[in-house]
Each structure stands twice: as C-alpha cells, then as structure tokens.
Amino acid sequence: MKENQKTKYNTPALDKGLDIIEYLSKEGIPLSQVEIAQGINRTPSEIYRMLVCLEERGYLLRGVNAGKYRLSLKMYSLSHTHTPFDELKRVARYPMQTLSEVTKQSCHLSIMNNDQLLVISQERSPSAVSLSIEEGTHFPLSKTSSGITLLSVISEVDRNTILSRDMYYKNWKVKEKEVFIKEIEKVKKEGYRMAKSKLTSGITDLAIPIGANSDLIAVLAISVFTSSLKEEVDEDFLLKSLKTAQREINQFIVT
Template identity: 75%
Template sequence: MADSNTVKYNAPALDKGLDILEYLSKERIPLTQAEIAQGINRTPSEIYRMLVCLEERGYIVRGANAGKYRLSLKMYSLSHSHTPFDELKRVAHYPMQMLSEVTRQSCHLSIMNNDQLLIISQMRSPSAVSLSIEEGTHFPLSMTSSGITFLSTLSKKERLNILSRDAYYKKWSKEEKDALNQEIELVKEQGHRYAKSKLTSGVTDISVPVGNNTELKAVLAVSVFTSTLEEELDVQTIIDSLKHTQEQINKLIGG
C-alpha cells in the first residue's frame, strides 16, 4: 500500500487503483467489493469507481453470480509483450559501461535459464587486453562465481531443488556439497563473491546479485586475470564499484 510519508506527489485515485490490483494479485482468489475494501483499508464506497474503471479497462473481471472480482489476463499480456529481462538489459547498459570504464575491465550480466547460468549482456573493457565472455553462453551454476551468487538469492528449498539437477553437484561427495552450501551462505551474508574461477585457470571472478524480490534476479560480474589482480588492481575497489553499479541497476528496475 502507498505510504503517505514517502509520496512526494499525491495521486489518490491512482493509489487506490494500484492498491486494488496489488491486493488481488497477492490474494489470488476472487473477492467481493467489501473484501477488497477491507484488505486495503478503504471503505467500499471509496473504491467503487476504481473497480468500475478497472473492469471497463479490462484489468479485472467480475463473476456473474457472486459478483466477486479477480484479475484478468491483461496485465499478463502487457508484461509479456516486453520481457523483464529485455528491460533489464536496456537499463543496465549505461551502468555497466561506467563500471567497465572505472575498473578498466569487462563485465557481464547473467540470469538463470534451464538450471544453468546464461550470459545475457556483456560490456567490453576499454583496455587493449581483457577477458571476454560471449552473450548467449551457458555455464553450470555450481561451478561459477556468478552461479553461486545467483543461488545465494534463492531460498534453501529452491536452491537444493535446482542443485539436485546439476550435473556436477550430483556427482560430488557429501563434503563437497556441504562446502558449496557453506560458500552460498557466505555470499548471502557478504553480498558478493570473490574467488578464482573453477572453470578457467588464471582467472578470478567477482560478482554481486542484481534484481528485486520477485522473479527478476540476475548477477553482475567482473572477471579479471588473476596475475593482474594481484599486481595492479585493488580487489576492494572492484567490489565497491560492482556494488555501486548494483545499486544503480536496482533503482532503475524498481528493486
């Protein structure tokens, strides 16, 4: 519900309409006008016009018998005409460009796809020599810093369900599995992961989670040559830059 203490410009009618949509989405069952009003701390008369308007615009549907309201498929249709990951790539472009320029390293953005890590965007380093991870490439979640970072954003139940299908994880001993789960918990606590790559010798990965508390989750990472990191670059500077970029992207996607 809208918090009047944080709203700079009031739009009462819009607030009521959004409250109705959000409440119906949360409850997931058809509700009467009185039930909706009670749920959003309004009176039935306050929301009558909003219900009529939302029904006329096709956002909600009223049952013929009990007169209960439910969400239509209109919002689903609108949201799928432009996927959230397309929008994520768009808004992340400039922050990633700034991150690449500040760190002088390439950075990449990834999501989970079919229980694997999928690179959806990359920003190349302005330096003459740098690492490159091509968009569209898949990697195992359990073997990458970005994958482990992504797993840290999930509940334990979700995480174990996904790992039960991971080709590497299934072959590991109990000790190896426990070690991975401890790594995941550490990432959740610290908010980032910094470790040498398990897949590519001589490479170190630094990653942070990006996204909101719904289905939109991703990972932003910088991969550097380990020798360069040890001799020329400051790890904390990269971590700080990653987290600054993380904040910028989260703000742009409403996270």
C-alpha cells in the same frame, strides 16, 4: 487432486509438440522421425502429423537428403521479441559501461535459465587486452561465481531442487556438498563472491546479485586476470565500483 494427476486438462497434441521441440533442443543434432520417436518414447506414426505441422509453421527444418529434423531459429526469434529481461538489459547498459570504463575490466550480466547460468549482456573493457564472455553462453551454476551468487539469493527449497538436477553437484560426495553449501551461505552473508574461476585457470571472478529483492534476479560480474590483482588492480576498488553499478541498476528494477 490425485497423486499421479499432473495437469487439470489433457492436451496430448501440445504435449507431443513440446516433447519434440525440447528433445531436439537437448540433443542439439538433426534427428530422423524414428530417432525422435524413440527419444520421447512414442511411435513414429504418433508424431508424424506433429512433425509436419511444426515444419509447416517454421519451427523445424528438414534436410533434403537424409530427411532429418532440426530446430529452426524461430524459437530464438520469438524469445527475443520481448522478455522481462529486455528492460533489465536496457537499464543496466549505462551502469555497465561506466563500470567497465572506471575499472578497465570487462563485465557481464547473467540470469538463470533452465538450471544454468546464461550470459545476457556484456560490456567490453576499454583496455587493449581484456577478457570477453559472449552473450548467449551457458555455464553450470555450481561451477561459476555468478551461479553460486544466484543460488545465494533464492529460497533454500528452490536451491535444493535446482541442485538436485545439477550434473556436477549430484555426483559429489557428502563432504563436497557441505563445503559447497557453506560457500553459498558465505555469499548470502557477505553479499558478493570473489574467487578463482573453476572453469578457467588464471582468472578470478567477482560477482554481485542484481534485483535480489524483486522477482527479476540476475548477477553482475567482473572477470580479471588473477596475476593482475593487487599488483595492477585493487580488489577493494573493484568491489566498490561493482556495488555502485548494483545500486544504479537496482533502483530501476526493485519492486
């Protein structure tokens, strides 16, 4: 195969359609035909028929006045019809409920999606005051304990590839990168990560990998108020409870 040859077969129409969908998803705002064409390095006439097709099929919606295109919820609907993570959410539900009840803390389950951390399930704390992380929320891998935990269980090659695209990591100095890699190696050795949140002050995260020996990798985490640790909440008890939930979930998904 030649060095510049990317695919075995050329599918220009499909490429244009996917380029449009991916660009609109990335931009997150309604765009005109001209703006979309400029964004994907094509001419407006090249993408006209594709825009019409995507609109007719329900993937795009067009404003009545400005005539700008935006993504519909069809992609979201299709992606939630059935995914490998549906079963993970199902088998994790009871262990997460138990974890929340015994620790009196909220917990959440996350996966890697487009080089980011995606929260796919959460169980709220039974306490009157608790932390909540909504399902469907994305976070940078390099800025979260769950993200660092995920990076600790994938291959070094995959990890380096992902980090090369991370908007934070690629702008760090060499020393910062070295410290970060050491953090990942520590999590890999210890099997969990407990650290103060880099995104929210006053919060400490405790994360542990799920399905590390399978093709279905996720992270289960608890986020607690830092001030309550040691005074109201015992770290060892949290970790013990988290490991129990990990074992219960893994027995259903590890292959």
